[in-house]
Amino acid sequence: MSGTNRSRIWAVIGTSLVAIGLLIRLATTWGGDDALPSPSGSMPLPDASAVTAAPGTYPPPRSLCEKVDFTEFAQVFKPQGASDGYNTGLEPEVVSGSMCKQSMSRTGTGVVKVSVLCSAYRDPGKAVEAFDSLRGFYGPPEAVSGLGDEAYRYRASKSPTVAMKVRDDNLDCQVEAEPNPPLDDSETESSFTAMHQLLATLIPKLAH
Structure with missing residues (x-):
C-alpha cells in the first residue's frame, strides 16, 4: 500500500473519531434532566385548595x-x-x-x-x-x-x-x-x- 493511500485512510479514521467525540459530548450536554423541558403531560395539577374557598367556621344558625x-x-x-x-x-x-x-x-x-x-x-x-x-x-x-x-x-x-x-x-x-x-x-x-x-x-x- 502506498504512502498516499495510508495517509488518506488515517485521515478518514481521524475525522470519524472527531465526529464520534463530538456526538458523545452533545449527547452528554443534552441528556441532563435540567436541560430538557418537562413533557406537558407531567405538569403538576393546580392545588384545589387554591381555587376552592374553605368552608366557614360557623354552620347556618337555626332556632x-x-x-x-x-x-x-x-x-x-x-x-x-x-x-x-x-x-x-x-x-x-x-x-x-x-x-x-x-x-x-x-x-x-x-x-x-x-x-x-x-x-x-x-x-x-x-x-x-x-x-x-x-x-x-x-x-x-x-x-x-x-x-x-x-x-x-x-x-x-x-x-x-x-x-x-x-x-x-x-x-x-x-x-x-x-x-x-x-x-x-x-x-x-x-x-x-x-x-x-x-x-x-x-x-x-x-x-x-
Missing part, C-alpha cells in the same frame, strides 16, 4: 330564639310575652340563618321591638363583602371593639332605630331596637351596652 338571652336588656327594658322567631335563607347555597324577635316595655307606655338576626355564609369572603356593603347604609357607623373580627353600631338616620352589627369569620349577626317613642341618650347607650353583652354571649353558642 335562634333558643339561644338568645334577652335578659341582657333587663336593666333597660322589660320583656313582654314570649319571643318569636323563624329561619331565613332564600339562597341556602350562599347564606342562611335565623331571626328572633322580642317585644319590650319601657317606662310609661313606651315600647321597644328588639330583633336579632344571624346568618352564616358558605364563603367567608362573601360575608366580608356583605358586611362592608351595608356599613353606613342605615346611619353613620361607630366602631365597636371586643366582638368578632369586626363590629360597629349605628343610629339610623331616618328612624329612631339603633343597632349593633358584628362579623366573625363567615357569621354575620345584628341586634336592632325599634323604639316608640325614640330613646333618650341614656336609653340609647344602655341599649348599646345590652346589645354588646347579648352578642358576646350568643356568638360562641353558634359555633356548633
Whole structure:
C-alpha cells in the first residue's frame, strides 16, 4: 500500500473519531434532566385548595330564639310575652340563618321591638363583602371593639332605630331596637351596652 493511500485512510479514521467525540459530548450536554423541558403531560395539577374557598367556621344558625338571652336588656327594658322567631335563607347555597324577635316595655307606655338576626355564609369572603356593603347604609357607623373580627353600631338616620352589627369569620349577626317613642341618650347607650353583652354571649353558642 502506498504512502498516499495510508495517509488518506488515517485521515478518514481521524475525522470519524472527531465526529464520534463530538456526538458523545452533545449527547452528554443534552441528556441532563435540567436541560430538557418537562413533557406537558407531567405538569403538576393546580392545588384545589387554591381555587376552592374553605368552608366557614360557623354552620347556618337555626332556632335562634333558643339561644338568645334577652335578659341582657333587663336593666333597660322589660320583656313582654314570649319571643318569636323563624329561619331565613332564600339562597341556602350562599347564606342562611335565623331571626328572633322580642317585644319590650319601657317606662310609661313606651315600647321597644328588639330583633336579632344571624346568618352564616358558605364563603367567608362573601360575608366580608356583605358586611362592608351595608356599613353606613342605615346611619353613620361607630366602631365597636371586643366582638368578632369586626363590629360597629349605628343610629339610623331616618328612624329612631339603633343597632349593633358584628362579623366573625363567615357569621354575620345584628341586634336592632325599634323604639316608640325614640330613646333618650341614656336609653340609647344602655341599649348599646345590652346589645354588646347579648352578642358576646350568643356568638360562641353558634359555633356548633
